Amino acid sequence: MEDVARTRRRLGDLEVFAIGFGAMTLTQVPGYDAARGVRVVHAALEAGITLFDTADVYGPTNGYGVNETALVEALRSWPGSLDDVVIATKGGHTRLEHDTWWIDGSAAHLRRACTDSLRRLGLDVLPLYQHHRPDPRRPYAESMQALRELYDEGLVRRVGISNASCDQIREAAAILGEALVSVQNELSPVAPCAMDEIVLCQELGLAFLAWGPLGGMRSAKGLGATGPARGFAEVAGARGVSPQRVALAWELARSPVVIPIPGASRPESVRDSVAATELVLSAEELALLDQAVG
Template identity: 45%
Template sequence: MVLHRNLGPFDTTAIGLGEMPLTIENNLGPQMGIDTIHAALDAGCRQIDTAWAYYCSGGEEQTGEKLVREAMSTWKGPKDEVLVATKVGHFRNFTDGKPTWDVDGRPENLIRRAKESALALGVDTIDLLYFHRPDPKIPYGESCEAMKEIAKQGVARTIGISNASIEQIDIAREILGDLFVAVQNQYSPIYTETIDTLDYCGKVGLSFVCWSPLGGFRKPKDESKFDPFREVAAAHNVSYQQVVLAWELAKGDHVFVIPGAHRPATILDSLHAGELELSEEELAKLG
């Protein structure tokens, strides 16, 4: 069984499916997307992470949320067990002719996008809605007030923030109170700068969700950072990706991972990471 943990009011899996690769540039098409989501759910995954902005720059918007809706509506399993999280505040753009990500944290935009997200997902109330990324043009508290209004209007049950510092976490705590349940920040062997926010979330009772927990797939990365994980993996006869995810989950019971996948095989392997027990010695070696 896939490891379960509590995220706010939800009993869900500590390993969720990151939907982004299924609908941004270089995805393998909608059928592969549906097959991947169904394979994850059939294997016991109970958390899907998507966003308003998970579509190809210049193409149809919200294709990630629409894919999740289709996958959920055609899945025969217990849909009410699945936590579907989405995010607002980002959109796709072109910078110097290349597909990029832009932000719009204006309150009226966040409220409008949240309603569009609920519509695309086919729900009245989104389980968990994140403010995707701070907008430097808008005071952080104003964006958080909008997230509170979204919950007040019944469009989201709980709120998270993403790409946030400790200072921003405190602003969100002050404004959102009990509605605020999770912080989603980048964290992996190639990106450990956010460990302060991971530890802080544990102290103040928030969940911490690691994005790109395997180092991501969009940019070349320093592969040597994974060498110690490869060594431990060989001893356990598992993929090094399972060791990376297990190491992240061992940082605390409040930690979650949402590995991305372009196809069923990779998420099916990742879902086993919760079964992997790393010794104190191995964890010390991995850092």
């Protein structure tokens, strides 16, 4: 597999650090530790991370904006410069009674969600606004046209889509044009089947933001202990690094458009993720890992 850029990747007209930060872990559990979340965000900034991914529905309650608020407060408390920081948020999910998640891709909901996110984040324009998930109750084009209108009105600077199929990526590109810069889909050693979408992103000049790159919040700590991802533990043991670092290095090597966005609850985890940009896997190691995930 050809060598790829290790530390910087394209996001539309921007260049961001090759590893992003998935902010969901900051607030997703009840009784989350706000102070620890601040330390983790500061560790990410110190390590050079520039892309921070959140969403209006992330949080332990059925309300909106918990995660966005926690992230922006942590960022604002950083004593250094935030000039290179890109906040990416999402709209299109809802949180109903009893903490039920559902989907609303209507133009009215997306507009309301966008303006609410702008207010919570204290921004005049959202750097990257992502459609969280296709709404099965309405045509995909309806949601994409709504995002195009937000872009044309200057409320969002760039548009992304998430959890999209190849057909939906093509449809979004046709409607959104230059506004579309990214696709955020799942990619990890336990969910490796995203190559068709990655190849399409390469063809269209889109970044592929890999969510859940360590297998999800509940599985990340034990990555490689069991199942098809055991090959990652084997490579990690031989290299003297963590299986998580190997997983991120493997994802970076799949394509120069891939930007993994792992979450973290400890500064040490952030630093380990960032170190994946320095881990160049051999062709033999990559072949072993590809075989391990099937």
